[in-house]
Amino acid sequence: SQQGEEDPQALSIQEGENATMNCSYKTSINNLQWYRQNSGRGLVHLILIRSNEREKHSGRLRVTLDTSKKSSSLLITASRAADTASYFCAPPNQAGTALIFGKGTTLSVSS
Amino acid sequence: DAGVTQSPTHLIKTRGQHVTLRCSPISGHKSVSWYQQVLGQGPQFIFQYYEKEERGRGNFPDRFSARQFPNYSSELNVNALLLGDSALYLCASSERPEGTNEKLFFGSGTQLSVL
Numbered sequence: 183s184q185q186g187e188e189d190p191q192a193l194s195i196q197e198g199e200n201a202t203m204n205c206s207y208k209t210s211i212n213n214l215q216w217y218r219q220n221s222g223r224g225l226v227h228l229i230l231i232r233s234n235e236r237e238k239h240s241g242r243l244r245v246t247l248d249t250s251k252k253s254s255s256l257l258i259t260a261s262r263a264a265d266t267a268s269y270f271c272a273p274p275n276q277a278g279t280a281l282i283f284g285k286g287t288t289l290s291v292s293s
Numbered sequence: 294d295a296g297v298t299q300s301p302t303h304l305i306k307t308r309g310q311h312v313t314l315r316c317s318p319i320s321g322h323k324s325v326s327w328y329q330q331v332l333g334q335g336p337q338f339i340f341q342y343y344e345k346e347e348r349g350r351g352n353f354p355d356r357f358s359a360r361q362f363p364n365y366s367s368e369l370n371v372n373a374l375l376l377g378d379s380a381l382y383l384c385a386s387s388e389r390p391e392g393t394n395e396k397l398f399f400g401s402g403t404q405l406s407v408l
Contacts, residue, residue, distance in 0.1 A: 224383060224400055230395070278393050
């Protein structure tokens with residue numbers, strides 16, 4: 183299936199450190215999105231990166247996309263306790279009607 | 294403006310019962326998608342609707358159905374509930390029919406427990 187697969191599954195860091203999460207997917211895409219979920223509630227969109235972009239920034243977030251390796255990464259710089267959440271990459275399905283989520287990376291940031 | 298609203302927030306049902314979950318998209322958004330998230334897993338796609346037409350369906354049994362109303366709100370119906378239907382049901386809206394070419398706005402979800 184197309185689903186994004188995040189790595190690592192869990193990550194624990196101290197406040198101020200950087201957190202890097204990786205994502206791999208299987209088929210060609212025209213874009214890939216990253217979402218965040220706090221405490222099993224609704225997901226919040228972080229970044230959408232298109233296939234013709236290699237890198238995109240939003241505040242303390244940096245996303246890269248390597249279409250040749252079918253992989254993406256999310257970097258959170260200077261992490262805060264409030265960044266504690268689950269992070270999901272979401273490539274689209276082949277029909278373009280749905281996002282395909284993996285199990286996500288659970289990030290814990292301790293103060 | 295209000296975000297995506299879902300009701301109810303929590304629901305407890307018994308096996309074999311039927312449930313209806315409701316979703317109101319962001320004003321101006323014509324596309325609504327439904328996802329099921331089982332504990333410890335990522336959301337799994339159930340349906341996408343745009344302008345009251347079903348545009349996509351995930352790998353779920355026929356016990357799951359949905360519809361979209363003229364005001365773009367949506368209902369997800371699940372018949373003959375099974376224990377395995379216990380999950381967080383998420384609704385998401387977007388402006389355009391291509392639900393994957395722009396960001397989705399998610400509601401807070403309905404937590405369904407089947408006993």
